[in-house]
Amino acid sequence: MTIKPWKKILAMSFVYIMLAITYLPIIVLIIFSFTKSRVIGVWSGFTWELYAEVFRDSEIISALINTLVIAVISASLATLLGTISAIGIHYLKRRLKNAASTINQITVVNADVVTAVAFMMFFLAVGIPGGYVTLVITHTIITMPYVILAVLPRLRQLNPNTYEAGLDLGAGHFKVMFSVIMPQLIPAMISGFFMAFTLSLDDFLITNFNNGWEIETISIYLYTKLTKSGVKPVLRALSSLIFVVSMLVLVGINVYSKKRNKSNPIMAIK
């Protein structure tokens, strides 16, 4: 059965139109980051001024630093803890394994706003003030399930006898874990890390309720500026920078994983 050429053209034009709609808002924002006009749609001459403003704005710089520090620490912790957890879960008996996978789904399925306020009430009850500590804890906990989901399928593909072989050859459990099993999981751990990292960067709600109302991340900064204090042109330059950097990182990861012919982390779902 062949498809008629006109049907093929029609189908592909639908795809390309949707693709154009997907990228149009981003492109418009990037174009108007090179002009100082107050509203988008009015061109008032080319300038790099908005980009200079981004780097002069100490609030933006500190929000960027906070975001990256929290994302790197919590994604690293989530990757380490998530991988160890996944290995443990993999070797659990069936009933406990099912319980673990249900528990692992709680924060994934739950509404972010409910997770966020539950964390807040918890920290209030145990008396930990909102700040870096609570942000690192919450971001680690909400991203860990995704690391586990990334690592578990890879574990199933491993030779089931390697663990036993390690023990028989005289290594302890921890030695087997860190020098036999984990090295084979590195590709899955990398994609788990990137998922955790992006989710942490993307988070607004959890941060909003657990930052002690003072630590600003990029999401908090954007939300405050976009909803409360009026949209400033400098946001266009900041957004364009983040778009371009995110795109470059994504292309980088993709090229790297193509080269090593490993599973593609970008295609794995958030």
Added chain:
Amino acid sequence: MKTKFKRSHFAMPFFLLNVIFVVIPLIILLINAFKGDDGGFTFSNFVKFFTVANLKTLGRSLIIALLTTILSLAICYPLAMILANSKINKTAILVMMFIVPMWINSLLRAYAMVAIFEMLKVNNSYLKVVLAFTYDFFPFMLLPIYTILSNMDKSLIEASTDLGSSSLKTFAKVQLPLSMPGVISGILMVFMPTLSTFSISNIVANSADMYLFGNLIDDYFTNFFYNVGSAYSFILLLIIGVVMLFANKFSNNSPQIKGGSVI
């Protein structure tokens, strides 16, 4: 007595962390939901929910979530069908290009939509919010449907046409039913977040025009009415639970909700 360490004991930190930081916080939230101003047990926090204004807010949230889900499905099903058809589209690059923006901060994508609305002078709040939500969440609909359609056994479709069904009938009787698990998981992954998100809607529209269920919970907690806020959070949780149960009934070989549709 010293128990011997087993490899499954590596799962202990997982259970410990989840009990402390996931289960206990939810229990604390539940206790607070039943706590009155005097600290005693009460149902009044739940009763307070049933006002006309609150029910209107819930209705608005449901309508927005429903419209977003329908629009996403209407766009993503044909898109996934084309992208999964190896006679039309031979590479995975196009799928990737639809997925990539999902990895960019969702508030930034909402802001990019504001830019478009400003240029096109779109003023209707409902329209703006539904379009922005669809823009932010449609990859979650596209990915599971695409995955299931591209993994589908093509010989089933050939068999159906060989046996004389028209292509429309083949679609309705073979392809659509087989792709239902993907559709259901897509619907859940769009419907659930849109029901409770308020950050994106507040960015594209004025929160006074577009006051959603998430705004309600947010307002109670930012104004320190923790007990009422906790009760409302549980009402949201209940709605999510009902939707999940309903969805699981629909797809009996239930796909894992999120994360399960890894390519």
